């Protein structure tokens with residue numbers, strides 16, 4: 025019988041990639057969506073290879089504990105991806121971002137502990153690593169680096185704060201209750217996606233192609249292909265020696281490096297020019313995701329990520 029795992033936020037861009045790779049590897053997947061009646065959340069999951077035989081869908085709300093218990097029951101592992109992914113301005117940060125991210129994570133971990141799940145993979149972000157203005161200027165940022173909460177509050181970086189507090193809550197829970205938790209910290213996730221709705225990171229890329237000159241000073245540390253981000257989750261789940269946080273970027277780069285590569289590959293789009301350093305103080309580094317590379321992950325390079333993203337946006341009609 026195949027191992028049963030739960031993926032929260034399965035309808036999303038990264039979530040559906042995780043489900044796809046898990047199904048291909050023979051797992052049975054409990055996939056959570058917010059609304060089972062919304063075809064836009066479920067059709068792309070139901071058409072994945074292996075879905076007919078080994079996919080079960082659950083309606084789940086991060087603040088409804090019983091809905092989480094129902095989805096996780098019978099599972100040996102959990103991949104917790106569900107979190108509001110909104111980097112634009114919000115009306116009520118507590119309600120729209122902080123509560124679902126932090127209370128939602130604690131709810132998922134509490135249910136996992138109660139049910140006796142073996143390991144929980146929590147999707148954090150580079151947003152829990154930077155902005156970190158007090159990190160030594162001559163040291164490449166790594167998994168030891170944490171986002172400065174006060175800086176986030178002062179600058180209204182609520183998504184960033186939500187990911188930082190959610191990851192901290194996960195580590196605290198793991199330590200106090202003795203639950204096996206591992207974390208993936210992806211950079212800007214890009215590439216082809218299965219879901220019909222565009223997520224925040226692909227929207228950022230689409231806006232760049234349309235001429236948006238925002239340098240995402242506090243939000244960019246490098247990018248990663250959706251396929252690599254999803255595989256990172258599975259590698260840290262399957263390798264029981266994997267511990268702690270795992271930075272997941274093809275390299276640490278500035279947004280300006282990324283934008284100039286896009287402009288070079290696609291001169292026909294209106295990509296703005298940026299100064300050399302769009303992320304002041306961020307040291308560039310190849311092979312920065314050393315822990316994942318050591319687990320066998322081969323990162324798809326930036327150029328291919330850009331090409332796959334453009335092809336996908338074209339095929340879905342977002343650009344011509």
Ligand SMILES: NC(=O)c1ccc[n+]([C@@H]2O[C@H](COP(=O)([O-])OP(=O)(O)OC[C@H]3O[C@@H](n4cnc5c(N)ncnc54)[C@H](OP(=O)(O)O)[C@@H]3O)[C@@H](O)[C@H]2O)c1
Pocket residue numbers: 032033034035036037038039057058059065084085086087104105106107108109124147148149150187209210211212213214222223224225226
């Ligand atoms: N994209 C990136 O570049 C990036 C980088 C680093 C980390 N991450 C993290 O990766 C995860 C997935 O991101 P994504 O880019 O795939 O975003 P996405 O496409 O917007 O997916 C987010 C998922 O979370 C679900 N969700 C949101 N609020 C929920 C709630 N209150 N209750 C239950 N489910 C809820 C969404 O359900 P619906 O579909 O029903 O709305 C969706 O399935 C998030 O934790 C995000 O912070 C993303």
